[in-house]
Amino acid sequence: MSWDGFQRAVLAELGHVLYRLPDAPVPAAGAGDAPTVDAPMLARLARAAGMAPDALLARADIAAQSARLRGDAAAKRALWPRLRALRRDPSA
Numbered sequence: 001m002s003w004d005g006f007q008r009a010v011l012a013e014l015g016h017v018l019y020r021l022p023d024a025p026v027p028a029a030g031a032g033d034a035p036t037v038d039a040p041m042l043a044r045l046a047r048a049a050g051m052a053p054d055a056l057l058a059r060a061d062i063a064a065q066s067a068r069l070r071g072d073a074a075a076k077r078a079l080w081p082r083l084r085a086l087r088r089d090p091s092a
Contacts, residue, residue: 005054012039012053041066045079049086059086 003011008018017039039053042063046056057063062082069075 005052008039008057009043009053012043015040037063038066038070041069045069045083048080049083049090051086051090055090 003018011018018037037057042056043053045062045066046053049056062079065075065079069079
């Protein structure tokens with residue numbers, strides 16, 4: 001099913017996890033699992049960056065890290081400078 005940006009934001013706030021990024025190719029049968037995105041964490045990252053969760057999904061490198069941030073303090077500390085830069089300049 002395809003969700004628009006508002007629906008993805010609502011699903012994230014409800015705690016539902018999106019199992020693939022929008023516009024990401026769907027893996028062939030038996031090709032493995034699609035990359036997971038921790039939707040609640042992504043929503044918090046988007047809030048910290050001052051942007052909408054669907055806009056942050058366009059930044060696949062940050063979105064992909066959302067699933068591994070829980071319990072990884074070093075990864076969180078490394079991500080903060082990038083989030084602050086996005087807050088200053090969303091096109092960065």
